[in-house]
Amino acid sequence: MQSDKAESIVCRWLYGARFEEFVRQSSDEILGEMARRAGGDLELTQNNAWQEQIEILKALKLADLEQSSAKIYFEYTIPRLGRRVDVILIVGHVLFVVEFKAGESQFNVSALDQVWDYALDLKNFHDASHSICIAPVLVATKAKSQTIELHYTLHDDDLVRPIRANADDLQEVVAQTLTFLKAPRIDISNWESGRYLPTPTIVEAARALYAGHSVEAISRSDAGAQNLSATSKAIDQIIEDARSSGKKAICFVTGVPGAGKTLVGLDVANRHLDKDSATYSVFLSGNGPLVAVLREALARDTVARASIQGMTIRKGEARQKIATFIQNVHHFRDDCLADEGAPPEHVVLFDEAQRAWTLEQTTNFMARKKNRPGFNQSEPEFLISCVNRHQDWAVVVCLVGGGQEINTGEAGISEWLDAVLKRFRDWEVHLSPSLTESEYRSDDSLKKVLALPTTKRNHDLHLATSMRSFRAESLSKFVREVLDIEQEAAKRTLAQVVARYPIKITRNLGIAKQWLRDQARGSERYGIVVSSQAQRLKPHAIDVRVKTDPVKWFLDGKEDTRSSYYLEDVATEFQVQGLELDWACVVWDGDLRFNGTSWSHHEFKGTRWNRIKKLERQIYLKNAYRVLLTRARQGMVLVVPNGSDEDPTRAASFYDPTFEYFKSIGLQELP
Secondary structure (H helix, E strand, O other): OOOOOHOOOOOOOOEEEEHHHHHHHHHHHHHHHHHHHHOOOOHHHHHHHHHHHHHHHOOOOHHHHHHHEEEEEEEEEEHHEEEEEEEEEOOOOOEEEEEEEEOOOOOHHHHHHHHHHHHHHHHHHHHHHHHOEEEEEEEEEEOOOOOOOEEEEEOOOOOEOEEEOOOOHHHHHHHHHHHOOOOOOOOOHHHOOOOOOOOHHHHHHHHHHHOOOOOHHHOOOOOOOOOOOOOOOOHHHHHHHHHHHHHHHEEEEOOOOOOOOHEEEEEHHOOOOOOOOOOOOEEOOOOHHHHHHHHHHHHHHHHHHHHHHOOOHHHHHHHHHHHOOOEHHHHHHHHHHHHHOOOOOEEEEEHHHHHHHHHHHHHHHHHHHHHHHHHOHHHHHHHHHHHHOOOOEEEEEEEEEOOOOOOOOOOOOHHHHHHHHHHOOOOOEOOOHHHOOHHOOOOHHHHHHHHOOEEEEOOEEOOOOOOOOOOOOOOOHHHHHHOOOHHHHHHHHHHHHHHOOOEEEOOOHHHHHHHHHOOOOOOOOEEEEEOOOOOOOHOOOOOOOOOOOHHHHOOOOOOOOOOOOOOOOOOHHHOOOOEEEEEEEEEEEOEEOOOOOOEEEEEEEOOOEEEOOOHHHHHHHHHHHHOOOOEEEEEEEEEEEOOOOOHHHHHHHHHHHHHHHHHHHOOOOOO
């Protein structure tokens, strides 16, 4: 029986009632209410599972005061994870997250992680759950009676480790937990009306969008974060204006690392997937690992959701469909080289547009790989020209990250602007005012574009707040200050960051690995990231020349030696750009060294380190560390190894000043 107030708020559950009302109601009434809200026919197995859960929970004996105020919810939706919790039970000062495994006699790791993930999601993203006590409980109904163990985690946030119970243990679990945890009584009305402000990983977001959720449902909307939906709507308006008035437009969306640029692009593309629609669009990325990880994640998710619905979809079939949604920009380019007609899409979204190739790089590539000597267009110029083949209208959306160029020939945003000035002055230009900031490297080209009568500035095209580090919105600012050697500013920013986002430092990789394992809860992903130039970490069992499969590294579980969890394979800036971890270990090598006043840039060739003198390559190396230092959502540890007197390629002077620099900023060393 739903309370009227709960109905008027946001009903995230299939059934909710005061516990004493739940006990009085018949099981058939409760099942009928859940079936009505679920809609459609339910599998018999689901109906039977609910029946067993109801019987177990009706047997709970709560004290009179607790029973009259307690409340129970079945099938509580967790939008970010695309899942539903079996039962939420609020008793006094504790919220129990209860997951049932009917007929199971064992407590497997994945099931424990599942219930922990649900509890973490509430703790992190449901504003009325931030400060309350939460106890995740896994009930394997046929397991042997368990010794009830209650432990706080290292995070000190009133979320206990998952509790194991069988069907008969639940009564004692509730009683002991209420005694163990001390806190004020939960205001149930306030909890029900709490806002859900999720910050999904890009993989979670892609899964949710592809499954039909809106960007509003899976992203934060609080005043402290730039609203992603506002940027999506701004792009939609540009598309509609171009279509209705028969014109062509290019749009530049900027944002700090982790602000959600890729999410915005996926959202727009996902809403224009219909090939028969006038606004049919495609999401393009030159980031091979990102494309591979997202495609595989969506394919696995599609197969899993079909299985739950009693259908069978082969993974190959799912992959083929997804390939039209997320494409590699180089395949799009090659199709346009082979066919001089207009592409089927009127709207093309380029992710990480700052990584597009310069004229020199494109010319060399075309001559060497495509047998097209004398090719005289940069990659941005050619890509815009492909879309320009449409006679009526077209829109190009460039998603731009500042300071993210990490490879030879990556032009930054200036090459796109130069292309507009050179050939596409009749196109309408929409850009974020933040494009003027130094990390976008737009230079004089931007001034000329701003002077065009067709240029329009739009503040909604900038995402100012990192959504990746939901615990530290100013992380990207801190990283910029560290890399720009603004020591006093970095000290001040660090003081703000570490209040909720731990950053530690150590010289011992083993200690760092243990710290990661201790910090991570549930299925929170952790891993080791290093610069692709970190050639002298081999004594620490890190060899960047060994190829890491980003799909296995980012998507596979704790039992797979190729996954990030195993802390054996490492990822470089090329595998992790655009993706994220919950907890990261960044291992620093002698390629980027602090010399007391500035950074010194090096590459290892043959038997020794050589100084990098070319400014462009110095920028790439610095940006590589910028990428590494902004991958973690919840915290990170830096490892600056000790040097070796016996190895001139790992001299102490390569590492000690860097370690002392980090210490001087205020990073705390792990014991």
